[in-house]
Amino acid sequence: MGAKMSGMAVTEECKEKFMELKKKKTYRYIIFKIDEKVQQIVVDKAGAPTEDYDAFAACLPESDCRYGVFDFDFTTPDNCRKSKIFFIAWSPDTSRVKSKMMYSSSKDKFKRELDGVHYELQATDPTEMDLDVIKGRAS
Amino acid sequence: MYGGDEVSAIVLDLGSHSCKAGYAGEDAPKAVLPSLVGTMDPMYLPQEPEQPAKMGVDGDNNNAVDPKTGKPVEAAAKKSTRKLYTGVQAMGYRRDHMEVVPALKDGLINDWEVVESIWDHTLRERLMIDPKEHPMLLAEPSFNTPQHREKIVELMFEKYQIPALFLAKNAVLTSFASGRATSLVVDCGGGSTTVAAVHDGYVLQKAIVRSPIGGEFLTDCMLKALEGRGIAIRPRYSFKRKEVRPGEFELTNVDFPNTTESYRRYIQRAIAADVKESVCRVPDGLFEESSYANIPTTPYELPDGQTIEVGADRFKIPDLMFNPALVQTIPGMEKFTTEAGASVKGLPQMVIESINKCDVDIRRELFSSILLAGGTAAMQQMKERLEKDLIEEAPQAARVKVLASGNAIERRFSVWIGGSILASLGSFQQMWLSKSEFEEHGASYVHRKCP
Ligand SMILES: Nc1ncnc2c1ncn2[C@@H]1O[C@H](COP(=O)(O)OP(=O)(O)O)[C@@H](O)[C@H]1O
Numbered sequence: 001m002g003a004k005m006s007g008m009a010v011t012e013e014c015k016e017k018f019m020e021l022k023k024k025k026t027y028r029y030i031i032f033k034i035d036e037k038v039q040q041i042v043v044d045k046a047g048a049p050t051e052d053y054d055a056f057a058a059c060l061p062e063s064d065c066r067y068g069v070f071d072f073d074f075t076t077p078d079n080c081r082k083s084k085i086f087f088i089a090w091s092p093d094t095s096r097v098k099s100k101m102m103y104s105s106s107k108d109k110f111k112r113e114l115d116g117v118h119y120e121l122q123a124t125d126p127t128e129m130d131l132d133v134i135k136g137r138a139s
Numbered sequence: 140m141y142g143g144d145e146v147s148a149i150v151l152d153l154g155s156h157s158c159k160a161g162y163a164g165e166d167a168p169k170a171v172l173p174s175l176v177g178t179m180d181p182m183y184l185p186q187e188p189e190q191p192a193k194m195g196v197d198g199d200n201n202n203a204v205d206p207k208t209g210k211p212v213e214a215a216a217k218k219s220t221r222k223l224y225t226g227v228q229a230m231g232y233r234r235d236h237m238e239v240v241p242a243l244k245d246g247l248i249n250d251w252e253v254v255e256s257i258w259d260h261t262l263r264e265r266l267m268i269d270p271k272e273h274p275m276l277l278a279e280p281s282f283n284t285p286q287h288r289e290k291i292v293e294l295m296f297e298k299y300q301i302p303a304l305f306l307a308k309n310a311v312l313t314s315f316a317s318g319r320a321t322s323l324v325v326d327c328g329g330g331s332t333t334v335a336a337v338h339d340g341y342v343l344q345k346a347i348v349r350s351p352i353g354g355e356f357l358t359d360c361m362l363k364a365l366e367g368r369g370i371a372i373r374p375r376y377s378f379k380r381k382e383v384r385p386g387e388f389e390l391t392n393v394d395f396p397n398t399t400e401s402y403r404r405y406i407q408r409a410i411a412a413d414v415k416e417s418v419c420r421v422p423d424g425l426f427e428e429s430s431y432a433n434i435p436t437t438p439y440e441l442p443d444g445q446t447i448e449v450g451a452d453r454f455k456i457p458d459l460m461f462n463p464a465l466v467q468t469i470p471g472m473e474k475f476t477t478e479a480g481a482s483v484k485g486l487p488q489m490v491i492e493s494i495n496k497c498d499v500d501i502r503r504e505l506f507s508s509i510l511l512a513g514g515t516a517a518m519q520q521m522k523e524r525l526e527k528d529l530i531e532e533a534p535q536a537a538r539v540k541v542l543a544s545g546n547a548i549e550r551r552f553s554v555w556i557g558g559s560i561l562a563s564l565g566s567f568q569q570m571w572l573s574k575s576e577f578e579e580h581g582a583s584y585v586h587r588k589c590p
Contacts, residue, residue: 004589005561006567007570039566089318100317101318104340122504
């Protein structure tokens with residue numbers, strides 16, 4: 001049962017790209033946005049595997065909301081290579097209330113469409129999602 | 140499914156202190172009125188000619204009979220014959236024997252007749268709409284009971300004939316409006332303060348922490364503190380003011396012995412609330428009598444023209460939110476802590492208690508998304524103080540962040556604003572519980588549609 005507050009549709013492209021990121025590592029990250037006119041969540045941008053976390057963070061607008069997934073590769077202290085998928089709900093304080101409401105009320109429904117997210121975080125300013133936060137959660 | 144995007148929805152937030160109402164999509168409620176009404180027992184109403192006297196002169200209700208059937212009047216039927224006066228204007232006029240009755244008790248609807256009267260007045264007199272034409276989003280307390288929810292649904296569909304409805308929890312609306320599906324909402328309202336954790340858009344019921352210390356309690360304390368200093372808070376109806384020489388006034392007392400105690404208190408509290416809202420400011424740290432003894436005072440002019448000076452109380456009254464034990468120092472309020480039980484905690488303790496009742500996994504996130512809302516949160520320095528106290532008391536690893544809108548109006552109406560925006564979103568329109576669904580499945584369907 002999802003939080004029944006939003007009937008926002010999710011395009012097939014969102015699910016397909018996410019599966020490619022998860023299964024084939026075709027992308028380092030994907031940024032999703034809500035297209036208000038058609039009431040759909042669509043892919044805003046997908047970043048190549050060579051891109052890093054800073055590139056991902058730089059794609060998030062300063063004063064509008066987005067959802068993002070990031071595939072975080074790291075090495076554990078005992079030299080094990082690991083990969084964890086993060087879901088980030090980006091909602092800066094300066095964005096419009098309407099935008100905040102759309103993204104927060106549709107988040108639960110959307111996240112359920114993305115099967116395989118390991119960690120989730122919400123951020124309202126860059127410090128809440130900086131690389132140290134990601135590292136801290138993954139370890 | 141209801142295709143509700145053609146006409147604008149109405150958003151109603153009936154709180155313990157005030158009812159906020161307006162159109163979905165707007166920035167602020169159009170109508171804000173008290174969640175109280177004036178009531179008059181029928182025995183004080185002028186007899187209508189076709190209705191013979193129903194009661195003895197001594198007002199012995201037990202012998203009352205219905206004039207048409209001749210049967211004894213049941214308690215419930217008698218109750219519904221009382222006359223209600225709703226809205227600021229009707230209540231502003233003093234009437235002999237008029238009592239003041241609240242709609243809510245302990246945060247839940249207590250008197251349905253009063254509630255209906257408030258809704259009627261709001262929809263028809265203030266918004267001037269026909270409820271049959273508008274879907275209605277109602278904000279509800281996070282701890283609302285299933286029985287209350289079903290009764291609201293029945294009333295809305297059966298009495299008001301609305302086309303569609305949605306019930307949304309206060310804390311969820313505040314949380315979404317700040318862009319968070321997960322947060323800890325600290326709602327400092329009128330009758331109480333509620334701390335509720337919202338996770339993925341749901342209120343975690345087991346983590347709700349409540350206290351009777353809200354804005355109304357602070358108002359009472361302000362009133363007692365002023366009275367304790369020998370200041371008389373005189374209701375406007377209790378004196379006449381005449382200008383004897385330019386700028387010089389003379390007051391004469393006017394005595395209305397049949398004014399009820401509840402009405403007198405209602406008017407006095409309105410004055411004390413204005414004093415509170417005008418002068419109070421949350422102190423940076425724990426209030427101590429000695430350090431505030433010599434602070435500069437702030438003047439306030441009462442309705443009778445006397446100017447009072449408010450000093451330490453400016454800081455002491457708001458500090459009660461953080462430090463309820465201070466109530467012991469307010470004359471006439473000493474009994475409060477014993478009556479309410481020793482369990483009354485200050486805001487920081489309530490926050491920590493609520494977070495500790497949540498899963499370990501989400502505690503960190505809650506500490507960094509504490510949202511301050513409600514009318515009492517409009518007090519200056521409230522956010523800063525809560526954050527400071529929490530940083531001292533929270534576990535070391537926690538990163539504490541308290542958020543509140545910079546704008547006092549937005550803090551005060553965060554629940555209503557959340558409802559307003561939610562109900563106006565295109566993505567929300569298919570979420571309404573429609574009249575036909577209600578007719579098909581009954582009122583309990585609301586628990587499925589609006590969890
Ligand atoms: N600027 C202010 N300073 C202090 N208290 C305020 C201010 N504005 C409103 N309040 C108080 O807020 C309370 C009402 O808050 P509200 O959230 O509307 O209550 P409820 O939801 O319980 O009806 C009242 O006690 C009122 O005195």
